[in-house]
Amino acid sequence: MNYSSYIALIPLLPLAGFVLLGLFGQRRFSKSAGILGTLILLAATVLAFYTAYNYFFVSGKVNGVYQPVIALQYTWLQFSPGMSIDMGILLDPASVMMLVVVTFVSLMVHVFSLGYMKGENRFATYYAFLGLFTFSMLGLVLSTNIFQIYIFWELVGVSSFLLIGFYYDRPAAVAAAKKAFIVTRFADLGFLIGILILAFYSGTLDFGTMIQRLTAGDSSQLAQMTGSTFLGISILSWALTLVFMGGAGKSAMFPLHIWLPDAMEGPTPVSALIHAATMVVAGVYLVARLYPIYQLNVSVLQLITWVGAISAFLAAIIACTQTDIKRVLAYSTISQIGYMLFALGVPAYSISSGTGYTASLFHLFTHAFFKSLLFLGAGAVIHFIHTNEMGQMGGLRKLMPLTHLTFLIACLAIAGIPPFAGFFSKEEILMTAWQSNRTIYYIALITSGITAFYMFRLYFCIFWNKPSTHHNDHGEGALNMKLPLALLGVAAVVVGFIPFSQYVPVDGRAKEMTIPISFSIAPVAVALAGIGIAWALYYKENQRPQQLAAAFGGLYNTIRRKFYFDELYLFITKKIIFNGIAKPAAWIDKYVVDGLMNGLGIATTRVSESIKALQSGRVQAYAIYFFGGVIALAVVFIYWWK
């Protein structure tokens, strides 16, 4: 089957939508922009599903192994005969899976936004930005080489920035947009350096060639990279760590996680799309892309494992104390991405096969559905009662039956209760951790209990707790808001049953992955315990949560203030960097650089002031100067110029 006839349309259709709506949207399509953008994306989604069908069921397998297919390749910048930056489309199990996720979630968000963003001032601009984001994200997942991924990586960063700052008249949104952009840019600096090191040593940017050159046991490039060291660590480890730093920044991993909770200032459907389902998992996807190289480097994998595990645990604890429903979801996103990352890294502790890879991508897949469902559900709630604060909600189950049902499904999914989607992927991750490193396994187990607790704290606070005080004046939401909830709700139930290891294995060979029932007992019990505690504390309005918080006093406050990470960063930037680097730099710029330029200008002015009287306008004076010059030259030539 030839993909090249239509595959390029999948990313290019949203781009066309962006250009159309961006240029003419506000004037021509101020009302119809939503429908237009949604239809364009519907076409892209249909093509993406068709591609996935073709790849997984018709033509992807050669001799029972999924082969990576380069569907399109176009040489863009040729540096030297062996080195060029290409633009292309790579199809392999991971990218096709992401293709489906991105287009589907994006379509759901497009549809949901029809209701949620209705009547906004910059409605068309909003859809233009969504199109730009979808284009960039699709370009990212389909990249054939590491530089192309970097370009689209930055593009998703820009669209995320634009969408977080969509309400640009709100100072908090502007600050959040800047924060997100600066933090991820800082991480991307590491990514870029990592790319350059990898490209320099392996002599290629192409993923396939690079992996081949850096994993073959007898390759000279690999020997060179592991042989040479910098500060006692091999160049290969440096490069992979730096690339991972970019991924950690984008995926909001500890300690670069600070931007994600603030990014919730953007419109809620945007949070569902960018900051839950797609963009933030780009870091996981990046590591998965280069996984064969990472696999050989145990120390970097251990780093990834611990970064993931610590993020998962810390974010879960913080989520328990937050009262803004979107912030709770944001921390839960950090926590779940932490799961995916340590699932990638943890096989370093054993000689296991690629189960971590499959488990991680499986969790990415299921997480995309239930987390975007949670965000859209939260969006529906916020749309209904116009606040983000949990304290002002309660008793909404009667007023919003569909939202209640789907939110419950998503909560059960993320808590890991069978048979919802999250259960299956979490089991695989826990299984991988169990086989490799028990410490990580116990951290993951505790985290999953905390996850269940804070998700159900959220659920009970919104839908039960105290009786509702809201008037049912405008209903639960239009059909275009209910439909995505329903579809994602169905997805959150059924996607767990996909035999994922058959389709997205690390080397393209389908594997059976079986988890004994007895293994599932502990995680499910822990999750149920978490739900039980949440039920005891939040099912009915009571004083127990406050008493508990008071009992823990200092600890509770530390957690509620997010372990003072924001304050720490502010201290480092404002006190150390501003005073230690920025101020001297500003002084040098002001007095040395500017001083030099101003001095030159002043000197020129002075000199010309003093000699301008020579040009007096008196012709005879000029004649005398001229004659004097001639005489002087004559004297010089006659007496000195021998």
Added chain:
Amino acid sequence: MSSIPLTHILFVSTALFFIGMYGLFTRRNLITMLMSIELILNSVNINFVAFNKYLYPDKLNGVFFSLFIITIAAAEAAVAIAIIINLYRSHRSIDVEETQEMKY
């Protein structure tokens, strides 16, 4: 005729040159300044002709040069007088001290 030495002729031309120079520097009337320039040019002509006559009697290069100079002097006079007339129209004067606007 040939008994007049070259130095005498050069003396005449030098005198003429400096008279012209003096006139150019001291006279305020533009017409007079133009005439002084003519004097300077003529002193050059004398030099050309004299050197041609005494150093290379069989050639005519110097003579041709002076012919060119005379032609150019005529053209220059035409241009200069046109400028002077325009100046007179705008300033009602041809005194060089009156026309000092073209400066910094």
